[in-house]
Amino acid sequence: xxxxxxxxSGGDAPGMNAAVRAVVRSAIYYGxxxxxxxxxxxxxxxxxIEQMDRSSVADIIHRGGTILQTARSEEFKTEAGRxxxxxxxxxxxxxxxxxxxxxxxxxxxxKLDELGVPTIGIPGTIDNDLRYTESTIGFDTAVNTVIDAIxxxxxxxxxxxxxxxxxxxxxxxxxxxxxxxxxxxxxTIIVPEMYFDINKVCGKLVQGKNRGKLHSIIILAxxxxxxxxxxxxIEKITGIETRVTILxxxxxxxxxxxxxxxxxxxxxxxxxxxxxxxxKARAVGIKALNVIDVSLEKAINADxxxxxxxxxxxxxxxI
Ligand code: F6P
Numbered sequence: 001x002x003x004x005x006x007x008x009s010g011g012d013a014p015g016m017n018a019a020v021r022a023v024v025r026s027a028i029y030y031g032x033x034x035x036x037x038x039x040x041x042x043x044x045x046x047x048x049i050e051q052m053d054r055s056s057v058a059d060i061i062h063r064g065g066t067i068l069q070t071a072r073s074e075e076f077k078t079e080a081g082r083x084x085x086x087x088x089x090x091x092x093x094x095x096x097x098x099x100x101x102x103x104x105x106x107x108x109x110x111k112l113d114e115l116g117v118p119t120i121g122i123p124g125t126i127d128n129d130l131r132y133t134e135s136t137i138g139f140d141t142a143v144n145t146v147i148d149a150i151x152x153x154x155x156x157x158x159x160x161x162x163x164x165x166x167x168x169x170x171x172x173x174x175x176x177x178x179x180x181x182x183x184x185x186x187x188t189i190i191v192p193e194m195y196f197d198i199n200k201v202c203g204k205l206v207q208g209k210n211r212g213k214l215h216s217i218i219i220l221a222x223x224x225x226x227x228x229x230x231x232x233x234i235e236k237i238t239g240i241e242t243r244v245t246i247l248x249x250x251x252x253x254x255x256x257x258x259x260x261x262x263x264x265x266x267x268x269x270x271x272x273x274x275x276x277x278x279x280k281a282r283a284v285g286i287k288a289l290n291v292i293d294v295s296l297e298k299a300i301n302a303d304x305x306x307x308x309x310x311x312x313x314x315x316x317x318x319i
Contacts, residue, residue: 002032004275005049005089006098008066009040009073009105012252013124013138015260016066016100021057022268023098023122028054030276035092039069040101041076041108047088061261064141064253070101076108082115089117096275098268100124102136103300106283110296118280120271121296124264126251129173131302132294133285137267140259142169142251143179149247150184150217157215163205163234163242165218167227169251176251177221178307182314186217189314190224193306198230202237204318209240216240266291 006023008016020036027034036056038048060067075081089097089112096118099109102125109119123130126142146168157164166186170176174191181189187208190196205216218234220227231242256264267284270291274282283299285292294302 002095002276003035003093004032004096004098004272005035005037005092005094006068006100007037007040007044008068008070008124009099009101009108010070011102011125012064012066012070013126013136014064014141014252014254014256015137015264016124017060017063018256018261018264019100019122019124019137019268020066020068021061022265023272024052024057025054026269026272030272032272032276035094036068037097039071040105041073041085042071043069044085044088045073045075045081047091049088049092062255064255072104073108076111082111085112086115086117096120096280098122098271098275100137102127103130106130106296106300110281110300113281113296118275119296120274120279121283121299122267122271123283123285123299126176127170127173128175129171129304130285130299131304132283132299133287133292135263135286137260137264138256139175141254141256142176143183144257145251145254146176146180146219146247147184149245149250150180150186150219153245154215154217157217160241161209161214163216163218163238163240165220165227165231165234165242165244167220167222167244167246169247170221170223172223173304174221174306177219178310178314181219182310182317184217184219185318186219186314187318188218189311190218191221191306191311192223194308194311198233199237202234205234205240206238
């Protein structure tokens with residue numbers, strides 16, 4: 001009988017629990033033993049590993065966060081840390097590990113593979129910054145959370161006739177800003193991937209105001225610059241009172257959308273199948289509704305293209 005472990009690592013994302021559930025249940029279905037590692041690679045180093053059964057993952061498909069907890073382990077980046085992790089892998093006799101997380105977690109999975117432990121990566125991050133897959137688990141939920149916030153902020157923006165900057169997460173990736181900005185009908189979307197001119201942003205706000213537009217929503221991806229400075233600049237150039245909202249970790253929590261639950265279920269089950277087929281160092285993903293798998297190497301190094309067409313569309317529709 002094969003022994004498979006599962007861990008969640010890096011920033012949590014809604015849908016990680018659904019992925020853990022899919023890994024645990026399908027592993028049991030195929031006759032494998034399954035173990036949960038607490039707190040990602042940190043827990044692997046500490047040997048925080050427990051056997052799971054089908055009821056360990058009952059009642060979690062709809063929950064945000066991760067029942068396995070997560071961490072960003074600095075120790076695992078060291079050779080000594082990885083050696084300690086290998087000790088736990090050998091102690092528990094693990095034949096393979098499913099790693100749910102973002103690019104940093106995939107790099108960890110790659111390191112384990114180099115040490116002889118078969119690993120499969122499942123993309124779990126709200127950032128959507130792994131380009132080999134059309135979507136990462138948690139992204140859709142985060143975008144919906146932002147859309148909800150946009151609607152609420154638009155109400156008060158209209159009442160006061162203000163400009164409102166809404167800063168969203170994404171690290172170096174502007175996808176949350178782009179998708180939520182388009183779906184939320186934002187006037188302006190500012191992302192790290194695209195050059196922007198503050199005078200043009202202001203020109204658009206003033207034009208809108210002159211046409212009788214009451215609200216002005218600017219979606220700003222984190223990492224572009226200081227949001228409060230930007231707010232001051234906008235106020236100075238346009239004379240429009242400006243407020244800033246940082247959505248922060250609200251975007252990381254909440255019940256996952258149906259899309260994220262289904263994606264997590266499909267990817268979790270496929271990850272287990274791959275391990276049982278004897279595959280290693282692969283990452284599962286989704287392309288045109290089909291589950292795919294690529295090498296971890298390819299997943300980590302996929303080119304970081306940005307959807308310019310969608311960005312242009314958002315610009316056209318927000319005139
Ligand atoms: O990678 C997910 C993410 O939420 C990023 O969007 C953000 O930059 C970062 O994690 C925040 O990390 P932490 O929760 O450790 O502050």
